[in-house]
Amino acid sequence: MGEKRFETKVIHSGYKSDEFRGSLAPPLFQTSTFTFDTAEQGERRFAGEEEGFIYSRLGNPTVAMLEERMATIEKGEKALAFGSGMAAVSAILVALTRTGDHILCSQGVYGCTFGLLQLMKEKYAINHDFSMMSTREEVLAAITHETRVIYIETPINPTMRLVDLEMVADVAKEKGIPVVVDNTFSSPYLQNPLELGCDFVIHSATKYICGHGDVIAGVAVGPKEIMTKISMTTQKDIGGVISPFDAWLLLRGLKTLPVRMDRHCDNAEKLAAYLSDHPAVEEVIFPGDPKHPDYAIAKKQMRKPGGLISFNIKGGQKEAQAFINKLKLIKIAVSLGDAETLIQHPATMTHAVVPKEAREKMGIKDNMLRLSVGLEAWEDIRDDLEAAFEAVRKESTMETGSI
Ligand SMILES: Cc1ncc(COP(=O)(O)O)c(C=O)c1O
Secondary structure, three states: OOOOOHHHHHHHHHOOHHHHHOOOOOOOOOOOOOOOOOOHHHHHHOOOOOOOOOOOOOOOHHHHHHHHHHHHOOOOOOOEEEOOOHHHHHHHHHHHHOOOEEEEEOOOHHHHHHHHHHHHHHOOEEEEEEEEEHHHHHHHHOOOEEEEEEEEOOOOOOOOOOHHHHHHHHHHHOOOOOOOEOOOHHHHHHHHHHHOOOOOEEEEEEEOOOOOOOOOOOOEEOHHHHHHHHHHHHHHHOOOOHHEEEEEHHHHHHHHHHHHHHHHHHHHHHHHHHHHOOOOOOEEEEOOOOOOOHHHHHHHHOOOOOOOOEEOOOOOHHHHHHHHHHOOOOOOOHHHHHHHHEOOOOOOOOOOOOOHHHHHHHOOOOEEEEEEEEOOOHHHHHHHHHHHHHHHHHHHHHHHHOO
């Protein structure tokens, strides 16, 4: 039998029921520590001379199952699970840099990643620059002698611009710089950066990997040697590890990732078309739209264009907030990738920490809304949007007295 397909791997990889008394579901090892038979066994485990668990911050069987499954589906050598997406982002960036280094970053990242880059700059003199990375020349021009990491989000949160991963990885290889990709918006089902030549993949597993809005977690995947070193140093000593129960929930969530993603993507495609035609909408930014500036990149590197839509409503912050206040089925919340459709206002929520000038450079306008399309019937989501547009229209008609 050849290698199993993605849909099979998310269910079976990393777990062998015959090793656990036939239990169909992976067992939850909800324990902080592990007992040793003898003092000498404890000594051998600490010395790395004998395999086995020691203490759950250093490793746990349920967490190890999740890590193996994630490494398999991201097509990497070794995965590490963390207590949040930001714990994964910070562990990788801290592990790959030192004082005086430079990080080249895509033009736009999640607000807290932006905050972390600021912190690294202010406290440890690790500088960064942003680049659209549209062409080889643009990437080459932005690389300095000190660049030690190229850090990319694609699609970028929340501007939905894309970066050509194969092209950047090719340039980075020539220069010997590792490429780190935050793959949260795509999930491993839609995009596999390691297959495109990148070196590390990070997920906020809080999102599509969990899929049910009940876990905060992160995962990073990369080369075995470096990831092992990170697990024994940065991860162990800074300590942002995942709880066994959260790892267990993620193992469960992963089983349905492909079916959920297909539905998220189908719903998003229909809703993007609906929003594009709406007179109250100025612009829809969705990688599946042939008018999207990076449509060709989406076609090339993503299996489907994803479940997130950003759109600029006509007006400004006031109009954007008034609109989302009228929604009933769609919930106002940050986060994404859940069964429930969620909407948020990036300028005052996820990217409020980014100064206005930097936000505008990234393309985050005050009238932008980000919609994480859920698994409900798409017609019900559309009806909720339509009712809110209509309610806002009626209110503004009453205010201005116009018909
Ligand atoms: C693209 C992206 N990366 C990282 C994170 C951080 O993940 P977490 O909230 O799990 O720490 C988020 C959170 O929204 C995100 O959207």
